[in-house]
Amino acid sequence: xxxxxxxxxxxxxxxxxxxxxxxxxxxxxxxxxxxxxxxxxxxxxxxxxxxxxxxxxxxxxxxxxxxxxxxxxxxxxxxxxxxxxxxxxxxxxxxxxxxxxxxxxxxxxxxxxxxxxxxxxxxxxxxxxxxxxxxxxxxxxxxxxxxxxxxxxxxxxxxxxxxxxxxxxxxxxxxxxxxxxxxxxxxxxxxxxxxxxxxxxxxxxxxxxxxxxxxxxxxxxxxxxxxxxxxxxxxxxxxxxxxxxxxxxxxxxxxxxxxxxxxxxxxxxxxxxxxxxxxxxxxxxxxxxxxxxxxxxxxxxxxxxxxxxxxxxxxxxxxxxxxxxxxxxxxxxxxxxxxxxxxxxxxxxxxxxxxxxxxxxxxxxxxxxxxxxxxxxxxxxxxxxxxxxxxxxxxxxxxxxxxxxxxxxxxxxxxxxxxxxxxxxxxxxxxxxxxxxxxxxxxxxxxxxxxxxxxxxxxxxxxxxxxxxxxxxxxxxxxxxxxxxxxxxxxxxxxxxxxxxxxxxxxxxxxxxxxxxxxxxxxxxxxxxxxxxxxxxxxxxxxxxxxxxxxx
Numbered sequence: 001x002x003x004x005x006x007x008x009x010x011x012x013x014x015x016x017x018x019x020x021x022x023x024x025x026x027x028x029x030x031x032x033x034x035x036x037x038x039x040x041x042x043x044x045x046x047x048x049x050x051x052x053x054x055x056x057x058x059x060x061x062x063x064x065x066x067x068x069x070x071x072x073x074x075x076x077x078x079x080x081x082x083x084x085x086x087x088x089x090x091x092x093x094x095x096x097x098x099x100x101x102x103x104x105x106x107x108x109x110x111x112x113x114x115x116x117x118x119x120x121x122x123x124x125x126x127x128x129x130x131x132x133x134x135x136x137x138x139x140x141x142x143x144x145x146x147x148x149x150x151x152x153x154x155x156x157x158x159x160x161x162x163x164x165x166x167x168x169x170x171x172x173x174x175x176x177x178x179x180x181x182x183x184x185x186x187x188x189x190x191x192x193x194x195x196x197x198x199x200x201x202x203x204x205x206x207x208x209x210x211x212x213x214x215x216x217x218x219x220x221x222x223x224x225x226x227x228x229x230x231x232x233x234x235x236x237x238x239x240x241x242x243x244x245x246x247x248x249x250x251x252x253x254x255x256x257x258x259x260x261x262x263x264x265x266x267x268x269x270x271x272x273x274x275x276x277x278x279x280x281x282x283x284x285x286x287x288x289x290x291x292x293x294x295x296x297x298x299x300x301x302x303x304x305x306x307x308x309x310x311x312x313x314x315x316x317x318x319x320x321x322x323x324x325x326x327x328x329x330x331x332x333x334x335x336x337x338x339x340x341x342x343x344x345x346x347x348x349x350x351x352x353x354x355x356x357x358x359x360x361x362x363x364x365x366x367x368x369x370x371x372x373x374x375x376x377x378x379x380x381x382x383x384x385x386x387x388x389x390x391x392x393x394x395x396x397x398x399x400x401x402x403x404x405x406x407x408x409x410x411x412x413x414x415x416x417x418x419x420x421x422x423x424x425x426x427x428x429x430x431x432x433x434x435x436x437x438x439x440x441x442x443x444x445x446x447x448x449x450x451x452x453x454x455x456x457x458x459x460x461x462x463x464x465x466x467x468x469x470x471x472x473x474x475x476x477x478x479x480x481x482x483x484x485x486x487x488x489x490x491x492x493x494x495x496x497x498x499x500x501x502x503x504x505x506x507x508x509x510x511x512x513x514x515x516x517x518x519x520x521x522x523x524x525x526x527x528x529x530x531x532x533x534x535x536x537x538x539x540x541x542x543x544x545x546x547x548x549x550x551x552x
Contacts, residue, residue, distance in 0.1 A: 011057065015057070017045075018041050022064075022065055022069070024037075024038070025039075026038075026069045026145060028073060028429070030144075030148055031150040032154075033150050035145060035170050037177070039171060039174035040173075040177035042106055043122075044178045046106045046107070046109075062096070062103055065095075065102070065103070066095040066099045074088070077090075077091045079424055086357070090356070090357070098133070102129075108125065109122040119179075120510050120513055123168045123171035124168065124509070126168070126170070126171035127164040127171065127506060128164075130144050130146050131499055131503055138353070138354075139355075139356070139398065141163060141401050141403070141437075142430060142431070146167050146170075148434070148437060153221075155462065158494070159440060159441055159442070159493070161502040162404070162502060163499055164499050164506070165502065172214060234464055235465045237481070237484065239482040243484070244482035245388045245482065245483040245485045245487075246380065248277060248279045249281075250280070250479070251281075251282055251470075251476060253270075253449070253451060253477075256474070262287070271315060275307070275309065275310040276310060280315075280392075281314075281315045282318075282449045283449070284455070285397050285419040285450075286334055286419075287317065288317070289319065289321070291321075292321065293321065293323055300337060300339050301344050304339055304343070308341040312341075312375075312377055314375055315340075316417045317338075319337065331363075332363050332364065333350050333363055334359075334363060335350045335351065336348070336350075338394070347371055350365075351397070351399060352367065352368075352396075352399050352402075352405075353401070370394055372409055372411060372413060374389050375390055375391075375392055377389075388485060388487075390483060391414050391415075391487070393415075394417045396419055396420070397419070400418055400434050404498045405438065406438070407495070411490075412489050412495065413442065414444065414445065414487055415444070415446075417447050418448045419449050424454070425453075425454035425472065429456055429469075431450070432456050442495050445464070446459070447459055455472070456471070458471070459479060
């Protein structure tokens with residue numbers, strides 16, 4: 001009975017299943033399992049959807065996916081710009097693009113299956129598409145279909161292959177599950193009925209062994225964490241061990257009085273209360289505004305006087321300042337300055353990726369990559385050395401949603417200072433997850449300090465099991481963490497080669513599989529030719545021997 005219902009209402013049931021699964025998959029924080037299930041259903045539905053060449057059905061699904069994707073970002077988008085209507089239009093446009101790209105990728109793979117059966121093709125295509133889209137998008141991975149949570153046993157692959165590994169895994173498991181659906185359907189199919197997956201049944205069966213290999217690879221890649229605890233089983237490093245450097249970090253988030261805007265003095269006074277107990281204190285993005293560079297230098301000197309009274313306090317001050325470019329135009333930018341008792345500007349970094357329209361119209365982005373600062377931290381009396389160096393770099397909010405933001409660093413940073421200011425808690429949590437991914441890719445630690453409305457703050461260090469938000473909203477906080485000693489400054493494989501090389505390696509593996517498949521089809525032909533040649537040679541030899549006997 002159930003099989004008859006499915007056969008009768010194939011389009012309607014699969015359409016509804018695709019849209020319903022997308023509601024759980026395309027959230028502001030995409031998760032691995034919902035994304036995989038949604039893509040599996042879409043792949044199973046694709047031969048029927050595209051095989052009938054019904055433009056109405058395809059357009060309906062495209063529109064439905066666009067609405068579902070946009071609905072999760074609808075409320076956050078209302079406060080993104082001064083005119084909500086503009087935000088909604090941009091949101092729908094972005095949702096339409098991502099949905100179109102996804103459907104087009106599935107279409108390309110569905111059509112290719114009639115000519116070659118290479119399961120690794122779609123995961124590679126899927127990873128390439130989302131990596132390319134993240135490079136081109138002004139918000140990077142922030143609103144993509146790439147999963148941010150739920151990978152667990154596969155987390156260790158992120159430090160090896162970067163973000164593309166997540167998309168490859170989703171698509172690879174989707175291939176496995178969708179083909180399991182196909183086998184189930186073929187079992188239900190009656191002899192007189194036309195097959196749902198007719199285009200697939202004509203694909204060469206030589207690819208079956210590669211599907212088995214794909215399943216084996218996916219299972220094998222999930223096994224290493226059981227033998228060597230990775231990010232999913234990691235624990236914080238002890239802060240009083242001889243092989244650990246204790247570091248107290250803090251987020252400076254003073255509470256505003258009513259609707260009053262916080263001033264430089266408010267942040268300065270709040271920093272004073274933390275100076276004796278903190279090694280590194282970070283102000284949120286755009287905490288203060290400076291009229292020009294001289295105003296900034298003058299204000300930072302005041303802060304330097306505070307750090308001189310402490311042992312080794314380093315303060316990260318995020319600001320907006322006006323400046324005059326070489327052509328004489330007056331412009332503004334967002335930056336982060338590191339202040340210590342040794343210098344009012346130990347290092348300065350300017351934001352490289354601006355929120356479209358909200359920031360891009362009034363601020364100027366930078367093209368300079370983040371630098372690496374080595375700073376000496378004074379230790380407690382029990383430590384064998386009085387000071388130990390740590391390496392610090394910086395990034396500001398949306399910069400952390402981009403692919404390869406730290407590819408120019410020659411060493412691994414011990415700590416990444418990341419001030420932020422998001423306008424909605426959903427955006428804040430989504431950006432927090434992006435920060436965690438960057439920490440995982442570099443095997444490093446991110447101090448995330450969000451001064452936005454309901455913004456979340458915390459320390460992201462997946463390799464030490466630190467993944468949870470410390471606080472939401474205003475209120476300064478501190479935490480002592482342990483850094484590896486001696487510090488390991490070797491970059492992860494991903495940080496060394498970036499995410500472009502893994503994409504090339506994925507396509508190389510597809511080429512190897514295609515090549516081996518073609519060779520497998522050519523080999524019987526070569527053997528047949530060899531047998532014919534041997535038969536011809538034996539015949540010629542027999543004829544020659546018979547001719548010689550006649551002559552004798």
